[in-house]
Amino acid sequence: MYKKNSSCESQECMSFPSQYKKSLLSGAKNSTIRISAEMGKYKTGKIYTARSYAGKNWGVEVRILEVIPTSLGELSKFGIPKRSIEATQKKEGIPLDESVELIRFSLKE
Secondary structure, three states, X not given: OOOOOOOOOOOOEEEEOHHHHHHHHHXXXXXXEXXXXXXXXXXXXXXXXXXXXXXXXXXXXXXXXXXXXXXXXXXXXXXXXXXXXXXXXXXXXXXXOOEEEEEEEEEOO
16 A cells, blocks of 8 residues: 555664654554754655654655744644643643644655
């Protein structure tokens, strides 16, 4: 169904939490929040190989549709559930006014 890549050596990778794998592979997941060192790393129009933060290749590619600079507290304006914002704030220990990037993507077929 989707083009498989055996490694990230020939192409740049985009890492995701392992619990995202099922929803990403099914096409249900189409956005991600990036903070700190991951900001500015991904570019609109580029294609990246999806993998876990542990480095396991998931065998799909994602195309970056849009990179939106915003703050954690403003993510609700883009349809991000309050629950996800609160979870990110708690996990990362960052304030609501912290700069983040909302990245919208699609699976490359």
